[in-house]
Amino acid sequence: MVLSQDSLAVHAGRQGLTELGVHAVPIDLSTTAPLPSVEGGGLAYEHMATGGAHADGQSTVYQRLWNPTVARFEEGVAVLEGTPEAVAFATGMAALSAVLLAVVAGGKKHVVAVRPLYGGSDHLLASGVLGTEVTYTTPEGVHAALRPDTGLVILETPANPSLELVDIALVTAAADGIPVLVDNTFASPILQQPFKHGATMVLHSATKFLGGHGDAMGGVVAAAPEWTARLRRIRAVTGGILTPWPAYLLHRGLATLPVRVRAQQSSAEKVAVALNEHSQVQRVYYPGLPDCDPQGIIGTQMAGPGSLMAFELADAGHAERIPSAVRMITHAVSLGGIDTLIQHPAGLTHRPVEAGAKPHAALLRISVGLEDPADILADLVQAIESTR
Numbered sequence: 259m260v261l262s263q264d265s266l267a268v269h270a271g272r273q274g275l276t277e278l279g280v281h282a283v284p285i286d287l288s289t290t291a292p293l294p295s296v297e298g299g300g301l302a303y304e305h306m307a308t309g310g311a312h313a314d315g316q317s318t319v320y321q322r323l324w325n326p327t328v329a330r331f332e333e334g335v336a337v338l339e340g341t342p343e344a345v346a347f348a349t350g351m352a353a354l355s356a357v358l359l360a361v362v363a364g365g366k367k368h369v370v371a372v373r374p375l376y377g378g379s380d381h382l383l384a385s386g387v388l389g390t391e392v393t394y395t396t397p398e399g400v401h402a403a404l405r406p407d408t409g410l411v412i413l414e415t416p417a418n419p420s421l422e423l424v425d426i427a428l429v430t431a432a433a434d435g436i437p438v439l440v441d442n443t444f445a446s447p448i449l450q451q452p453f454k455h456g457a458t459m460v461l462h463s464a465t466k467f468l469g470g471h472g473d474a475m476g477g478v479v480a481a482a483p484e485w486t487a488r489l490r491r492i493r494a495v496t497g498g499i500l501t502p503w504p505a506y507l508l509h510r511g512l513a514t515l516p517v518r519v520r521a522q523q524s525s526a527e528k529v530a531v532a533l534n535e536h537s538q539v540q541r542v543y544y545p546g547l548p549d550c551d552p553q554g555i556i557g558t559q560m561a562g563p564g565s566l567m568a569f570e571l572a573d574a575g576h577a578e579r580i581p582s583a584v585r586m587i588t589h590a591v592s593l594g595g596i597d598t599l600i601q602h603p604a605g606l607t608h609r610p611v612e613a614g615a616k617p618h619a620a621l622l623r624i625s626v627g628l629e630d631p632a633d634i635l636a637d638l639v640q641a642i643e644s645t646r
């Protein structure tokens with residue numbers, strides 16, 4: 259029986275529960291597992307520490323190597339992204355770090371990065387602390403930026419915080435066979451599945467839409483076994499594992515992901531249109547507005563414009579006063595959760611980004627939640643008008 263993505267979101271990773279006699283996914287908190295014998299335990303250890311997946315009937319040995327609750331979340335993400343496998347980490351940044359370490363371990367240290375990226379990713383690459391060397395470029399500049407030692411091309415779409423859309427297939431073609439990592443955090447697999455457009459690896463900060471409730475951190479990379487095996491090996495030896503309790507919450511979040519993404523998107527469309535008409539708003543960046551998607555990516559690569567937007571005021575001073583004036587909305591970083599958040603990218607999430615590549619200081623970003631869109635808009639309008 260072929261299930262739709264909505265049904266898969268509810269059921270993926272829940273196999274075998276009936277046989278276990280339970281209905282909810284069990285949270286297995288064991289840090290260690292019984293070994294059948296020195297030889298059997300040793301072989302299982304060696305298999306998983308070198309990137310192998312846990313085999314049925316084998317001991318899981320130690321939580322840093324394998325955990326069944328985490329594996330169920332990974333299965334859910336792989337199914338939704340349409341990839342053979344996925345590997346989960348403690349955070350989105352731990353996931354990106356593992357990818358960069360795997361690239362360096364493969365003997366290539368140069369990374370081509372399409373800007374803008376999430377501030378933390380930009381900072382990690384710019385700092386070079388993991389032994390990588392970065393060239394920042396545009397989607398059109400990717401081919402010219404490749405070097406013989408290029409091991410990875412990285413891009414984000416929609417981009418953070420300006421919501422620019424990148425044509426993934428265009429970049430994967432320009433990458434000439436070099437692996438391409440797409441950070442799909444903003445779109446979620448409900449609106450976009452980069453693997454189908456040629457991406458080698460799909461990364462999520464699961465902390466955002468996948469978990470969706472602002473109460474669990476995690477990161478995940480969905481890919482084919484060639485890469486998931488390398489990432490499991492890096493995870494086993496460096497220890498950036500996702501632990502069972504957040505894994506359970508993140509997995510539970512997947513079940514409502516399609517419903518949340520659609521409801522939040524529908525509200526965001528209304529908020530974006532109304533903000534765009536407000537006299538004190540200079541410009542709204544939202545892929546669903548006319549002129550914000552010149553390449554026609556919505557409806558082809560991306561199923562809808564999503565629930566993140568940014569808007570620009572006439573001056574930075576006004577923009578900086580607004581987050582302190584909202585009443586129902588929360589002034590906080592992060593995104594993709596059940597409640598609406600507002601933040602100032604240049605002062606917060608993109609603070610470590612070098613001056614020339616920083617977002618505009620009069621720009622604010624909103625992640626639209628599940629509240630009534632009329633309340634979200636009323637709160638924004640009162641905050642904009644009371645702080646001018």
Ligand SMILES: *Cc1c(COP(=O)(O)O)cnc(C)c1O
Nearest residue numbers: 349350351376441443463465476
């Ligand atoms: C939050 C975020 C990250 C980092 O994830 P953490 O879970 O905070 O480590 C990476 N990319 C994007 C697009 C993000 O929004």
